[in-house]
Amino acid sequence: MLIRAVLIDDEASNRDVLRKLLTRFCPEVEIVGEAAHANAGYELIHKVKPDLVFLDIQMPQGNAFSMLNKFSTIDFRIIFVTSYDQYAVKAIKFSALDYLLKPVEVDDLIQAVERAKSTIIKTENQTSQVVHLLNNAKEVELEKSLAIHDRGKVRFIRIGDIAFMESDVNYAIIHLQNGEKIVTSRILKELEEVLEDYKLFLRINKSCIVNVNCVTQYSKKEPYTLTLKGGQEFEISRRKKQEVNERLDGL
Numbered sequence: 001m002l003i004r005a006v007l008i009d010d011e012a013s014n015r016d017v018l019r020k021l022l023t024r025f026c027p028e029v030e031i032v033g034e035a036a037h038a039n040a041g042y043e044l045i046h047k048v049k050p051d052l053v054f055l056d057i058q059m060p061q062g063n064a065f066s067m068l069n070k071f072s073t074i075d076f077r078i079i080f081v082t083s084y085d086q087y088a089v090k091a092i093k094f095s096a097l098d099y100l101l102k103p104v105e106v107d108d109l110i111q112a113v114e115r116a117k118s119t120i121i122k123t124e125n126q127t128s129q130v131v132h133l134l135n136n137a138k139e140v141e142l143e144k145s146l147a148i149h150d151r152g153k154v155r156f157i158r159i160g161d162i163a164f165m166e167s168d169v170n171y172a173i174i175h176l177q178n179g180e181k182i183v184t185s186r187i188l189k190e191l192e193e194v195l196e197d198y199k200l201f202l203r204i205n206k207s208c209i210v211n212v213n214c215v216t217q218y219s220k221k222e223p224y225t226l227t228l229k230g231g232q233e234f235e236i237s238r239r240k241k242q243e244v245n246e247r248l249d250g251l
Contacts, residue, residue, distance in 0.1 A: 004051045005032065006032060009059070011056075038061045038063065040061075041059075052116050053078050057088050145158050148184045165188060167207040172188045216228060223235065224236035
């Protein structure tokens with residue numbers, strides 16, 4: 001499968017490195033255009049209609065977010081390529097979009113292209129995810145909702161609606177306070193990393209993260225257990241016992 005791609009980055013050296021990496025390690029990617037700033041990137045995408053856009057975030061004449069805001073429909077896949085920016089990266093993760101950190105690692109690039117290829121094959125539209133990203137990018141603190149792939153669609157879940165999350169081999173199950181269960185391919189560790197800035201969540205053992213606002217009681221003596229509003233009871237691992245006590249004692 002041939003993937004038509006464009007590179008949008010104000011640094012010519014960054015485009016050169018990425019072009020060489022793609023040519024060598026991702027031969028299925030054909031680079032059909034390059035642009036050095038947001039306005040030129042917007043025009044280029046309209047002109048060549050690529051399948052995939054490698055997009056730097058900070059550029060002259062508007063950043064990536066302001067450029068994307070001009071599109072009414074996002075019918076191309078996006079891989080952000082950025083230097084580490086805590087809020088930008090967190091916003092991208094929350095919206096279930098993909099990114100690469102500079103300097104780009106070969107393995108990360110190959111995996112990102114493979115993920116993009118799968119969405120191109122499925123002809124998934126990313127408009128809703130980009131709108132979610134743009135809303136997040138407007139805030140100093142991220143808007144408290146999380147993008148989850150659910151049965152072929154992207155669903156945005158209010159973080160406060162989550163009661164607990166548990167691992168299931170290569171998946172995670174998100175349990176909402178209304179009793180609904182959502183299975184996601186985002187593993188528990190990834191969800192923990194995405195939500196780590198929010199004091200709302202607490203890992204209590206190897207396979208479970210709970211919303212502390214849903215805790216009704218917990219024990220400080222053996223057996224170490226914790227109960228949620230929905231009546232679910234979980235074991236607190238010995239390794240996590242002190243952390244759990246400290247967090248819940250402070251509520």
